[in-house]
Amino acid sequence: MKKFKKALALSLALAMGLSLCACGDKKEDDTTAATTEATTAATTAADSSETEPADPAGPPITVTDTATAIQVYSWNDELGSRLDSHFRTRYPELSDLVVYNNLDISGTGEEYPAKIQAAIDAGGDLVPSIVAADNDVALSFMQRDYIVPVTDLGITMDMYANAYDYTVEYATIDGQLKALTWQATPGVVAYRTDIAEEVLGTSDPAEVQAKIGDWDKFFETAEAMKAAGYYMTSGPDEIKYAMLDQRGSAWVVDGALNIDPAVNDYLEYSKKLYDNDYTKKAAMWSSEWTANMADDVFCFFGCTWFIPWSLNIEDTDAMGKYNVVTGPVSYHWGGSYLLVTDKCPNKELAGLVLYTMCCDTEAMYDIFAQDTDFCNNQAAVAQLIADGKGALDKLGGQNPLEMYDAAAKGLSLKNATSYDNIFNAYLDTASQAYNSGELATVDDAIVNIKEQVSAAYSDIVVE
Structure with missing residues (x-):
């Protein structure tokens, strides 16, 4: 109705x-x-x-121009399928005016922003109106002059009031909200319930959370796992996203490279996992990492998309033997944002697209119900939980939505920068060298990071 x-x-x-x-x-x-x-x-x-579910904004954006089309650009077909299911079905009379362009390339490499820039420069009928941006590169897009604040589209903060704070914080540039997202991607810890029963004497999420609720407890449990013949994590880089979201300051401050204490902590904790054989030393996304999901590894740091699509246990004995908890800290992993360019010939229509996908509580409820994207709408999430939606067979019937919700509410990205993806990769290189013994100390690893930054960025002061 x-x-x-x-x-x-x-x-x-x-x-x-x-x-x-x-x-x-x-x-x-x-x-x-x-x-x-x-x-x-x-x-x-x-x-x-x-x-319920109700939208804080009331009516949607009004579209007075029903003749001018807009071009939507993304790197794959994910956004396109969401538009088909949740925008076009609601506004069939406007469907033909929203043209989707799947560039079918990596969303985090150099090619995608280059192609977007080329299309901007070329202008004409194919000029980008809405641009999708992966979390790793979204800030870089938001800082470009051609991206307009969402207020230019008729979107108010009241309309976006149900969004998790961290997504607003991340997309706010100089006091202006420059992008919206339909998905929140808080991180959790997925653990083997059978191993928990054997080693910890319980698999109850509340009791397991108490065993890994901070890093000291996490490593105490790692020692217990080792004593029982298990590994705490698959690889030493498993904790990377969780630890780096704890930075109290940005990678670059006043034009100079800044090494936050969280960087040192990550180097030390990763080394501790490696040296004490708490991990099987498998790199994330390797075939060994995936195989370990059904082997003798206790837990994996994952997120809202990792659990349904990357925890690959469907055809193994581990199927149904996982649960999730929030873990030692709140963190996020990934995400996709929608931005609008100043070349957009129909900003009302672009505004309605963003409103529907990222603000409309009913539409966002459906996004989770149909596509399993954890929606960036707290009212929709509350309704989903009340309706009993979200239980997963691979989690033995556990509904992870309450864990996702709690993790998302504990997040802050106030120190995020457009350098994060690149500098985190530099940290990976230094950490791997430190773990293997190629670099002798944490200080040596920090020097390695500084050398990588200095070689790539002449405009950043490195001391």
């Missing part, structure tokens, strides 16, 4: 707006104002009897 009411309200508003346009040469501002007023009245009446 809610979908029908919104569609009816929008249809009435569009009809009124078009009739105004047909009356003669009225000024565009008068037409827009009149159409906005009509839409507000129609949708307010339609929404007056609605109950």
Whole structure:
């Protein structure tokens, strides 16, 4: 019923707006104002009897231009399928105006931003209006002059009020919100329930969380796992995302490289896992790493997309023998943001797309229910939990949504920079060399990081 009411309200508003346009040469501002007023009245009446899930913003963005198409760009088909399922079905009369361009390349390499820039420079009918950006490169996009604040699209903070704070924090540049996301990607710890029962005497999530609730307890449990013939993690880099989200300062401060204490901590903790044989020394994304998911490894640091799509245990004895907890710290891993360029010829339509995908509680409820994306909407998540949605067979029927929600609420990305993805890779190189003995001390590893930064960035002061 809610979908029908919104569609009816929008249809009435569009009809009124078009009739105004047909009356003669009225000024565009008068037409827009009149159409906005009509839409507000129609949708307010339609929404007056609605109950949960509710949107804090009330009516959606009004589209007065129903002739001008916009181009949406992304690196794969994920966003395209979400648009098909959750935007086009809600606004079929606008579907043909939203053209999807799948570049079918890596979203985190140099080629994707280069192709977007080339399309911006070329202009014309294919100029990008909406650009999808992976978490690893999104900040770099947001800082470009051609990305407009979402307020230019008619989106207010009230409309985005259900978003998790960390996603707002991450996408705010100089006080302006430059991007929205439909997905939140908080991290959790996925653990083997059978190994927990054997070694810890319990597999209950609350009791397991108490065993790994901080790093001291985590390493105490690692020692217990080792004594029982198991490994705590698959590789020493497993804790990377969790530890680096604890940085109290940015990689670059006032134009100079800054080594936060969390960097030293990661080097030391990774080395401790490596030297004490708490890990099988398998690198993330290696075939060994995947095989260890059904072997003798107790836990994996994962996230909202890792659990359904990368915890590959379906055809193994480990199927159904995992649960998740929040772990030692709150952290995130990945994500995708939507940005709009100043070349967009129909910003109202772009605004409606972003509103629907990233603000509309009902649409975001459906995004999780249909696509398993943990939605960046706390009201939708609360309703999903209340409705009993989210239980996974690979987790033995556990519903991870409450864990995801708690982890997302504990996150802060106030120290994120556009350098993070690259400098974290430099840290990986230094950590691997330190773990293997090629570098003798943490100080040597820090020097290695500084050398890598200095060689690549002449504009950053390295002391």
